[in-house]
Amino acid sequence: MTEKQEKILQAALQLFAKEGFHATSTSKVAKLAGVSEGLIFRHFGNKEGLLHAILAEGENKLRNLFVDIVMESEPKQVIRKAIEMPSRIDVSDYDFWKLQFKLKWELEINSDKKMEPLKMALTNAFIKLNYESPELEAQLLILFIDGIGSAVLKGSSLNPKEMIQFLLTKYEL
Amino acid sequence: MTEKQEKILQAALQLFAKEGFHATSTSKVAKLAGVSEGLIFRHFGNKEGLLHAILAEGENKLRNLFVDIVMESEPKQVIRKAIEMPSRIDVSDYDFWKLQFKLKWELEINSDKKMEPLKMALTNAFIKLNYESPELEAQLLILFIDGIGSAVLKGSSLNPKEMIQFLLTKYEL
DNA sequence: ATTAAAAGTGAGTAATCGCTTACAAAGATA
DNA sequence: TATCTTTGTAAGCGATTACTCACTTTTAAT
Missing domain, CATH: 1.10.357 (Tetracycline Repressor; domain 2)
Structure with missing residues (x-):
């Protein structure tokens, strides 16, 4: 688990919890995590994969x-x-x-x-x-x-x- | 309350309840209601106005x-x-x-x-x-x-x- | 030091988003 | 019938969406 990977998970959790899954764009997640948007898809495949990673961790x-x-x-x-x-x-x-x-x-x-x-x-x-x-x-x-x-x-x-x-x-x- | 207005409200309620507010697009609502998308905005102003109309009716x-x-x-x-x-x-x-x-x-x-x-x-x-x-x-x-x-x-x-x-x-x- | 894999970037994609606008059809009032 | 308002449509707007790809940087093992 890279440092940036954790940053992404943390940012996504924060935004998904506050705004909801559908109302949160991957670009917002990337911006909050301080990461290029492409990295999200490299590590988690797609937006749903990001969600499942959060859920699995929890x-x-x-x-x-x-x-x-x-x-x-x-x-x-x-x-x-x-x-x-x-x-x-x-x-x-x-x-x-x-x-x-x-x-x-x-x-x-x-x-x-x-x-x-x-x-x-x-x-x-x-x-x-x-x-x-x-x-x-x-x-x-x-x-x-x-x-x-x-x-x-x-x-x-x-x-x-x-x-x-x-x-x-x-x-x- | 026009016939098409009611169709819109009914379609929106159905979709909002099933998919959620953010996950439902105005174009989907219009399609299900059998109406041009513009009519939604004529009658309800914007997407949130449509939601409030449903809530008020209920x-x-x-x-x-x-x-x-x-x-x-x-x-x-x-x-x-x-x-x-x-x-x-x-x-x-x-x-x-x-x-x-x-x-x-x-x-x-x-x-x-x-x-x-x-x-x-x-x-x-x-x-x-x-x-x-x-x-x-x-x-x-x-x-x-x-x-x-x-x-x-x-x-x-x-x-x-x-x-x-x-x-x-x-x-x- | 070399090299291959993994991590990361940034510019781009087509599709869809909420919404506007120009215009036509339909009703209502006189 | 003539006029005004309401109802409705179709096309299209800029912005944003999830996602891809060519590319560079970093990491790690030989």
Whole structure:
């Protein structure tokens, strides 16, 4: 990975997250990265290739968020860590997560698969705690986590910390 | 409102909802509407004007969804109707609602204001039912409604009817 | 030092973008 | 019927789009 390659990825992430994929031209990316436009196509083939390179690089970030939850054996801790997920995302990663949420709508990328490990962990946790509908409980919780994350990244008026605390008491944690 | 004007609005809504605003060209809209491209600019000024015309026409749809809830005086019925909102959206209006969700990310349109009446109605309902944190309860429920709606429009694997039923039992309705 | 591959540039491409304009057809008013 | 306004078209505008290509520079291995 060359220095200029990283510059391109960084610039593209920033612009895609702020303006969207279609609204960002390769010439803008090149200009922000301080690079000739041709270099983008040399390294990434085309504009979509650039996007996929960003997404591939960020896969670890999702995995890293999940691993701490999935490894946890204590069911109450699993639920607790899941609820606290949105507050654990680093400010320096905001662009990446914003891009993820944006792409779910701009290109119709289904995020169900990515959430599967989290859903499994939560389902098992609810089973251990003898909830009546563990799978639905898991899906509901994921719905909330997704909603809070979305609110944070969109700069909604919702207070995330307050909402997270509220949810923790709801689940008696 | 001319016949061709409506054709334009209909075609634009369809394309904006499917491909997104930036990814849809005015020439595509004109072609689908069976109209010369210039007519779009005659009637709506520019591409953004076309978007705003669609949004303005659809404002009533949001209002109509809310009025039934806000008019309700029985607090349990308020919550019930709010939870059932996602199942009350007509299939023929899918494009419009999909566009709404898309625009929240593509252009950064804040939907907090639009949800305000719903939030007020829900907060009052929770107050009447002596919930400890009525405002947070309202926000949480809105988070859920938004999530369900989003899942339906994106064609997620989540089963909306099942989830709605599940929530109704959770709120003892 | 030689050489081959990789990295990088800058000028260019055809196609498409949002939009304008000159003009014709259709309606409405008198 | 004559006139004025609205509705509609077709061609074309400059700018920008994603992308290519001929070329130079840098890197790295022999």
